Amino acid sequence: MTGVVPKDAAAVILLRQNTDPQNPEIYWVKRSDKLAFLGGYHAFPGGQIDAGDAEVDVRNAPDAVTAVMISGAARELFEELGVLVTHGGEALTKGQRASLLDDLESGRMSWPALLKHYELYLDANDFTYVGRWVTPPFNSRRFDTWFFLVNCPPKQEPHVIVGELQEGEWITASDAYGRWLRDEVVAVPPTLHALRTIAAGLTPDLVDRFFSLNNARGEIARRITFRPNYICFPVRTPTRPPATHTCCYLIHTSKEMLIVDPGSPHEDEQQALAECVDDMIAEGRRVRAIVITHLHPDHIAGVNVLLAHLGGNIPVAAHADTAAALTDIQVDELIADGDVIALDGDPPVNLKALHTPGHARGHLCFHDADRGALLTGDNIVGVGSVLIDPPEGNMREYLNSLARMRALPNLSVLFGGHGPAVAAPYRKIDEYISHRLEREQHILQAVREGATDPKQIVAKVYTDVSPKAYAMAERAVLAHLDKLREDGLVLVDNEIWAPA
């Protein structure tokens, strides 16, 4: 298995004091749009375990590992929301807690030193362990996160402190889950599972219900529902690092579904996807089509196997330029710019196709205006970067496509061909555009300073990439040079580039 090794982390699901056990309130946060990992997502406070977490006095813990996780959970809760769940220091005033937090945040005192200094300790009985979830390997950052249910101590009120979080609020678990159902938030499976579980009430079997999914015991979730009606099913593919997987999307209503980019050539992955599709068919859906966003192997390698599995009677749909370039796959339906695919069922899904060349000539994106969702294929990805490799790739067309995507109103989520969904769409598209324009300026400057070929330009401009990526970078430079030539800013003669 490829990918990064998950790091230990802990998170806290904070329950409000004296909350209604039939309709409990929890504290959830919105992560900052700026964060590289799950920026803009709704989640619970938490983070990575620190080396110092092991040095804290945790009483009544069943074992040393649990003690460390509890210590990390308590520290994150304190750092992110200012809530301190300790014993021995009950007499601490609000002002004293604020000064402790300042000591910790400023680095004047470490977490273990601070607790020791104020004669505080943690009690494992305050932290109910409710599961351990591992980030799937299609993310560039991965965590093995222990979740704890914690009652907010009396006379303490959480408030969002650090720049990592954007917002926080008390909300009933059922309202929070309702907001996800109404497409108002983006969340990962452990968050959604916790909300659903708590929404059913603080019953005696609460903890058992938390563990009703194997994913709560560290088994990696395959179906990822960042938003309703869109299952992201990442499949392992020989794609471009740091990406290791391609996101296959199962866009569905109660009656119909589309399968977008079944891209894995690996038998085990094809089988896992087929099982998921079979389950969805068994629930009463029919497969309307297999849709291809573009011609690259990591997006199409599983098409024929899936077709055979489904009995062959499913149309394959793609743009005409993609259909013309494919030799092994028979495209039955052509999708043109502006075409709408309407999925019948409850609720209906309407996807408008956008022909967005640049990464590939026949590249398609799909816009769901009712939900503010955009399927971006390889034009925007949640992990890694997008390669523009001429002649299939074209920088001018790519920038035009990005501008077109940027102009769509009310986007709230991007589903890319690799990595997790993007919950801050406009920020991400702007980042992509400004990154390309900046590169272009640097390349133009390099030519003006005497660089005459892509190799020399890469050496001057791509100082931030590893030499292993130079060959790819030269392709991207060529794409920029072609655009600059069309713009009348550079000339080329016999593969020697010069300022115009």
Ligand SMILES: [Zn+2]
């Ligand atoms: Zn691609």
